[in-house]
Amino acid sequence: MRKPVAAVFVIACVIAAFVSSGQLAKGDPPGDRTAELQAKFDQLKPGETLTLDPVTYQHGGIIYIRVPGVVINGNGATLQATNDPTSAFWIVADNVSMSNLNLTAPLSGPRYYETDQHKIVVGANGVRLSNITITGSASAGIYIAGSNFRVNRVTVRDTRADGIDVTAGASNGEINDSTTERTGDDAFAVVSLIQEPEPCRNIVINSPVVNGTTAGGRGILVQGGENIVVRNIRVSQTSFAGVYVSSVGDPFNTRSTNGVQISGGSVTGGNVAPTVPMGAVNVSSDHAGYGVTNVTISDLTIVDTPPSAQSNIAVGTTNGGALNNVAFQNIRIRQGTDLPAISSNVPAGTYTASGITMNGRAIAP
Numbered sequence: 001m002r003k004p005v006a007a008v009f010v011i012a013c014v015i016a017a018f019v020s021s022g023q024l025a026k027g028d029p030p031g032d033r034t035a036e037l038q039a040k041f042d043q044l045k046p047g048e049t050l051t052l053d054p055v056t057y058q059h060g061g062i063i064y065i066r067v068p069g070v071v072i073n074g075n076g077a078t079l080q081a082t083n084d085p086t087s088a089f090w091i092v093a094d095n096v097s098m099s100n101l102n103l104t105a106p107l108s109g110p111r112y113y114e115t116d117q118h119k120i121v122v123g124a125n126g127v128r129l130s131n132i133t134i135t136g137s138a139s140a141g142i143y144i145a146g147s148n149f150r151v152n153r154v155t156v157r158d159t160r161a162d163g164i165d166v167t168a169g170a171s172n173g174e175i176n177d178s179t180t181e182r183t184g185d186d187a188f189a190v191v192s193l194i195q196e197p198e199p200c201r202n203i204v205i206n207s208p209v210v211n212g213t214t215a216g217g218r219g220i221l222v223q224g225g226e227n228i229v230v231r232n233i234r235v236s237q238t239s240f241a242g243v244y245v246s247s248v249g250d251p252f253n254t255r256s257t258n259g260v261q262i263s264g265g266s267v268t269g270g271n272v273a274p275t276v277p278m279g280a281v282n283v284s285s286d287h288a289g290y291g292v293t294n295v296t297i298s299d300l301t302i303v304d305t306p307p308s309a310q311s312n313i314a315v316g317t318t319n320g321g322a323l324n325n326v327a328f329q330n331i332r333i334r335q336g337t338d339l340p341a342i343s344s345n346v347p348a349g350t351y352t353a354s355g356i357t358m359n360g361r362a363i364a365p
Helices: 008-018 021-025 034-042
Strands: 049-051 056-059 063-065 071-073 078-081 089-091 097-104 120-122 128-137 142-144 150-159 164-166 171-176 179-183 188-191 201-206 209-213 220-223 225-238 243-247 257-270 281-285 291-303 313-317 322-334 342-344 351-354
Touching: 034 056, 034 063, 120 128, 142 150, 150 164, 164 171, 188 225, 220 225, 220 257, 243 257, 243 291, 257 281, 281 291, 281 322, 313 322
Parallel strands: 049 071, 056 078, 063 089, 071 097, 078 097, 089 120, 097 128, 120 142, 128 150, 142 164, 150 171, 150 179, 164 188, 171 201, 179 209, 188 220, 201 225, 209 225, 220 243, 225 257, 243 281, 257 291, 281 313, 291 322, 313 342, 322 351
Antiparallel strands: none
16 A cells, blocks of 8 residues: 555646656656657647557656547557656546556665656546556556546556555546556555545456565555445465455545445465464454445455464454444355454454355354
8 A cells, every 4th residue: 555645646747737848858868768758649639549669668757648538559669667756657638548558667676655656647537548567666556546447458567566556536447357466565456545535436346366465465455435346356475465445544544435345256375474464355444433334245265364364354443443234245265274264353243244164164154
């Protein structure tokens, strides 16, 4: 999960709208193609298509798409960021489509936290991303803060922060058939902070694949938001929980979470980091005055959760957080240890469990 970012997103949008391509290119070193790329994108007219040459473009500066309604066909090109602090590719215009593109950044270095260090920043509405591969990012791979977005067949790997981060009131969007590998924090995250004017709403994630997280990352994360649907997950080898639905307090201070459906698929080797036992699946709240309500997790297979996780499913509250109407349905657990199916510290009736099996045997809720 990202560090809270105050007004950075709004400020960066204003900067993107007024900085000229000449200013962006000032001081470009030999071999850097920031100016060339920016000129290509700025010369487009609404509705036009730009097809890039299938070569590697190095850029030490931020790249902006600020003409609405354009189509960017990467044609197999690679945009290689060379300077972590200004490594982002910003989409600040509405109804932009981008496809067939590779984006890379150095695989080592400190983790950054601001929007100018995410690899792709979606700061507009109606954006379409498809057939894109991101390898390396100083922060998150894709940071989405717009509405009516679609992300199809994207792969994000080896980031220093989240894989795909939906936040800042993003709404009415879909992420389909996408994969993360070895993300430096959470893989697929929907996060709504209390300082943001609106929660994330109406987000659908279909068939996400998570191949490992590092540095404490979770697989599928929902922290604050309304009407979030995740289907047919395949999550494996996450440092912390494979599925994590919560509202958290300081320092992140997320909104309440209401209306989450996670159905189908598997979590294998969830919570492999032994230092923080969370379970393979975790539904919890530790944020006083906020809570998690109307959550259903169903038709899931949980495989080989390590004993250090302390349970396959964890349900809990601390610090005045609240849970209500949480349901676990048709959960199949396969393991070779005596790890409990569910651990909980909440009152009876806070959650329900039905159709839970352990190595093929039905167990009591």
